[in-house]
Amino acid sequence: MTSEAQADVVPEALRRLSPKALREAGTAELDALAVAARQLVVDSTARNGGHLGPNLGVVELTFALHRVFDSPHDILLWDTGHQSYIHKMVTGRAEGFPALRTRDGLAGYPSRAESDHDWVENSHAGTSLSYAAGLAAGFGAGSGRQVVAVIGDGALTAGMAMEALNDIAERQLDVVVVLNDNGRSYAPTTGAVALALAELRGRGRTYDADWHGLRYVGPVDGHDVPALEAALTRARDHRGPVVVHVVTRKGLGYPPAENDPVDHLHGVAPFDPATGAPPPTAGDRVAAGAVLSDTLCRAAAEDERIVVVAAAMTSASGLDPFARAFPDRIVDVGIAEQHAVTYAAGLAMTGRRPVVVIHSTFLGRAFDQLMFDVGLHRLPVVVVSDRAGITGGDGPSHHGLLDIALFRHVPGAVIGEPSDTGTFTAMLREALDGSGPVLLRHNRALPRAESGPRPVGRWSWDGSDDADVLLITAGPLDALGPDVGRRLAAHGHRTGRARAHWIRPVDPALAERAARHRLVVTLEDHFADGGLGSEVLEHLSAEGCPTPVLRLGVPHGYLTHGQVPVLHRETGLDAEGVTHSVLGALERG
Template identity: 40%
Template structure:
């Protein structure tokens, strides 16, 4: 890691935004350059990587916001939060940045517990305007003079929640209107031509006190004359010719922009003008994703995040070791193969084409590919509409993002028993992205819905076959699979549907053995990829192992058979224990009056922090050693010795 004292002489003196505000404006360009270089250097030396392009693109905006606003008294609310590394550096976490996304280190997203400058915890998009509006109204109600600023990207503005918040924030409530500013950080390069000297001039003019007083004065004079309506229309149409802000004005915001989000000489005076204006303000800034780093500017999608070995001089360094296919790649290949067989198949993603492995499908079947933007609710109901007309939609969505469309999942898909397949990527723990992105709850929140089927493949080949099985089912299905690669099971090109609702035995225990106090024969019921650590633990325990495959419909016959032939059962899943697959097994036992011991292993009732997935799974007791240890401690405490696994 480059020494901050020698390479970043100005940045090393800034530990708080107050110190930043004490700098002369002439030094801010140097500070921004050092800040950008520091973020790039830090990520290049990180073993877990992090968001790159988005953070390089917000350097000047971050400097300007902390320079103009009295943070943390004034509230900055970042949307999504993957562009807040510069913010973290300037708010006392510079020396901790190398720990970002590491276990025990700082989060890759804003967290209220981490800093008073992180005013609102985020990880998903389109929440900032609602939160900032709440903070602005709270300040009014409490009689506190403070500003709330929401910083939201153009992608996040596609979500309905953002427009719901705009609709609410631009009006007075009981005579009160919050003093808030929405900053639209637009990094769509198609809008860059309007950014120039004329737009800078208009932005500063329209945000200034003279313009505001002149406009309000003219309105008061003309209000009761026939010229008022003509003047109002002339103002709207004139502004509409030079700025794309009419829609935001209709919401009740004073729109300013677009301006260059990398030009501090334009940003700072415009922000100062808007800071001093009451009510709802809207600033449209144009930035370049990956700004200041040529490779990221040229390919912002590729350099959205840095992972693996990364050298700023040459970019990503390819590993020479052959990589196992990820579950995401298995899904992408299956989607293309299935589309060739089924002309009614269509695919939907809420702005996650690359993340969900759909690039090749988009290229091969462009008319059957739908990216609906960051609009999960719309994605699910759109799929329902397609299914009503005889098509077979596949919704590729992260487990954590499906939570945002739960009402649509229940009312628009399941209630009507429509054949929509949900490919749930990032199920279980996701590692460095932490609790905001973890897919810990989908088993619990989907299995309770009537008509919904839940499939849990154990490896890459099973994932392909489970997707095929789900696509052939005449009702709604979720197929969940984790981030990254599995055990390396090569997917078979031939696709064969599983027997519906049936699991399989993968290991049978030997003859019952005398173990002193406690049950003799144990059966492990594994759901999903935890089949493999279960098999490993079973060797040390001499336990039976069932690959359950289905959480719903659960293979009740197999559960009952194991319950009657064994002395105790253990369920194993990489989802929350409460309401999960283990609960489904407990319900079957209770319904049939069986009272044998049942141990449920899964993720605890807490939000699990970011870190390396194997380490986190070990801490949760869901690796092979942890499974063996939990079984021994519960059933054979006298034999609870250090694990025999891997010894």
């Protein structure tokens, strides 16, 4: 579809929408705009995937914010940012929604390159209040600029959010905190804060009161624009920090999302807009979360010490079957990755075998805990790094490209990356029998395959030992090996292959085998610096092997959003790009 044709999909009322036009709209026009905005969210996410439920739930709230505050003079911060689609429409970007999350299309999160209305691009939860504190302090009292942070009740469980709220109240910074309370992050929000908010929601009245340095206004119906405007206006005119407690319904206006019991269609792949149902999965691929949950269920039935720890991503990581089978052996600590890891360390100290499941992009938040709370004590904690590698439409802060580099710094840690369902099962079993920290990283879907045991440090070797090139692959890029081998053969170069199931430790035969080749090539869905290639290079250097190493991976930088095959092609991680890089290295000698 051409960009001109795509624009025709967007209603004229949304194409000419702006903050000024929104402020001038009457009640009937606002209602019509809300319907049109929700339909555009459904249509765009049905085509390209994205965050459906959260954006359907903040339509009226976004309208009210832009009617009360003067963005971009006033700063609107969207914690996490996945709920910023309506904000983008209001600020003149509705025409771009048919290409949402595609290469060169609109980002699925706020983007400073797109608009002056977008201040923060980091899409990790719990950060908005710290940004708000710094902005308010930097502008100073009396600047005439309002700083507004919209944060969900799920994100409020993040320790960083509580740290910032504590500081904002103590220093009486002019910050408006809009608490978007829908009772959920992905799953229902957990913990004492969630219980307190639920109690406030259930009292049936609105409060306007001071509480230890914070002005509290709420709860307010998040779908009643006049009520929202009244509460936000009071907050705008107040000096000092204000919390406006807004109650919204995730998925509102689209029955499949409203009725979805798991997460109200929080984050979706392309789907049928008539039903909300996703297309059938390709028969040769299986959701990695399903393999994870099935393997853990079987292992837990045999070993009562196994406990699973999640950080608000139980459903997103495929753990619902485990939660149903072993409800007393899974703990969701909320958006609290640091706590999750050290909690697991404590469990391990009592003889339990904890498995911590965290999205790869969020693992960096717990590095200190991995390094010192788990690593220093040599505790048998298994960390499963979900959605590793290039992830696609969610962009720079959601690609999982750092987990190997981080975990390689943990002394004595074992790191693995399965390439198919069979190796994942075998390697997870191996990890559960380990005596120290283990990281297993995986992509969202895996090809079906059978596998025997995968002992730590043992690779699979194919081809001749005296070939020109030794191609070492890991994870999803294993699949490129045969095609690259054929392409190099067409140029007269024979290729041997090694499938590096375990990245650390490497196979003890590596140095001897590498010495028989002209070139060693490593190929990984991770930054080229710090991953498998670095592990191989450092090992061969320590062993005195003279064979040069070509490390192929994602270039070090902030990779944009786009379809995964497109991004692999642009980073040279498809068969054609890999072949070109290898031939160039061979020519250079």
